[in-house]
Amino acid sequence: MRALVTGCAGFIGSHITDRLLAMDYEVIGIDCFRDNYPKKIKKENIREALQSDRIQLIERDLSELSEYPAVEYIFHSAAQAGVRASWGDSYATYTRDNIEVTQKLLEYYKENPIRRFIYASSSSVYGDAPLPMQEEERVQPVSPYGVTKLAAEHLCYLYWKNYNVPTVSLRYFTVFDPRQRPDMGICRFLNAVLAEEEITVYGDGTQTRNFTYVDDIVQANICAMKAPSQSVTGQVFNIGGGNRIPVNELIFLIGTITAKKPRVRYDNTQKGDVRDTCADVSKAGKFLG
Numbered sequence: 001m002r003a004l005v006t007g008c009a010g011f012i013g014s015h016i017t018d019r020l021l022a023m024d025y026e027v028i029g030i031d032c033f034r035d036n037y038p039k040k041i042k043k044e045n046i047r048e049a050l051q052s053d054r055i056q057l058i059e060r061d062l063s064e065l066s067e068y069p070a071v072e073y074i075f076h077s078a079a080q081a082g083v084r085a086s087w088g089d090s091y092a093t094y095t096r097d098n099i100e101v102t103q104k105l106l107e108y109y110k111e112n113p114i115r116r117f118i119y120a121s122s123s124s125v126y127g128d129a130p131l132p133m134q135e136e137e138r139v140q141p142v143s144p145y146g147v148t149k150l151a152a153e154h155l156c157y158l159y160w161k162n163y164n165v166p167t168v169s170l171r172y173f174t175v176f177d178p179r180q181r182p183d184m185g186i187c188r189f190l191n192a193v194l195a196e197e198e199i200t201v202y203g204d205g206t207q208t209r210n211f212t213y214v215d216d217i218v219q220a221n222i223c224a225m226k227a228p229s230q231s232v233t234g235q236v237f238n239i240g241g242g243n244r245i246p247v248n249e250l251i252f253l254i255g256t257i258t259a260k261k262p263r264v265r266y267d268n269t270q271k272g273d274v275r276d277t278c279a280d281v282s283k284a285g286k287f288l289g
C-alpha cells in the first residue's frame, strides 16, 4: 500500500510518516520546509524515517506541483499552522497553504481515485463554542487561521458530496510531544524554564486547553484510514485528549518535572486565542473506535 503524507517533515506529519513506515507502507512525503520554524528541526523530525527504503521525500511546494503521486491513502497534514501569525500580511500564506493547496489536491484526486483523504483540521474552527465542543455545534472561528482550516474542511466535504472523494476531517485539539512546533506553548515553556528564562503567558493563565498526545492523533488517522467508508467519509471528528487543564497548572507541572521554578510574565490576551477548549470525543469513539 502507498500513502502520501503532505507536510511529512512537520511535527504531526513526521509522526504519521513514522507510523505508516512501521506498518510496512510505502510513503511518499511532500514538504517544502516552510520557514515557520528552522529547517534543521524539520530535517531532524524525519531523519530516522529517511533511513527507510520505503520512503520518498519530495521537497516541493504543493501549490507548485501540477501532478501528485499515485497512492491509495492521503494524510493531508501540510498547512501554515498557528493562530497568532495568521493576522495581517501573512494571511495570504495561510490562504495559499491551507485553502488553495487543499482545493488543488482535492481537484487532482477527484480524477485519480484514492481510498481515503484524511484532512488535519483543527479545534480552532470552533472559536469560543460552548464546552465540550461537539461536531454539530455552530462553528465560528475567532482567528484567520481558524477560518482557513474551516474553509478547507468545507472543501473536503463538498468534494465528497459532489465527486465522492473519500474525505475525512479530523479536528485536532492542541497536540504535544517532544517534536512539538517551537511556537507552541509546551515547547516554549519547557525551553524557557530549562534556560531559566522568563515565560510569557498571554492572558492570566486561567485559560484551559485540552492537550492531546501525538500518538492519539496518529492512531485517529489510522482508524480513519481503516474505518468503513460509509461511516466516516464526508464527516468531521473531534480528536482530543481526555481532559483539559489551565495553562497555570501546566506551568506548575513543568516546574515540578524540571525541578526549576518557572518565572512567569503575564501579557495581554492575544487576538484569535480562544478562552477554553475541550473536545467531546464520543463521535470519534463511536465511528473510529
Ligand SMILES: NC(=O)c1ccc[n+]([C@@H]2O[C@H](COP(=O)([O-])OP(=O)(O)OC[C@H]3O[C@@H](n4cnc5c(N)ncnc54)[C@H](O)[C@@H]3O)[C@@H](O)[C@H]2O)c1
Pocket (backbone or CB within 6 Å): 006, 007, 008, 009, 010, 011, 012, 013, 030, 031, 032, 033, 034, 035, 036, 042, 060, 061, 062, 063, 076, 077, 078, 079, 080, 081, 082, 097, 101, 120, 121, 122, 123, 149, 171, 172, 173, 174, 175, 176, 181
Ligand atoms: N499542532 C497542533 O496542535 C495542531 C492542532 C490542530 C490542527 N493542526 C493541524 O495539523 C497539521 C500539522 O500541524 P503541525 O503542528 O505538524 O505543523 P508543522 O508546521 O510542524 O507542519 C506542517 C508542515 O507542512 C509543510 N508545508 C506547509 N505548506 C506547504 C506547502 N505549500 N507545500 C509543502 N509543504 C508545506 C511545512 O513545511 C511543515 O513542515 C496542520 O494542518 C495544522 O493546521 C495542528
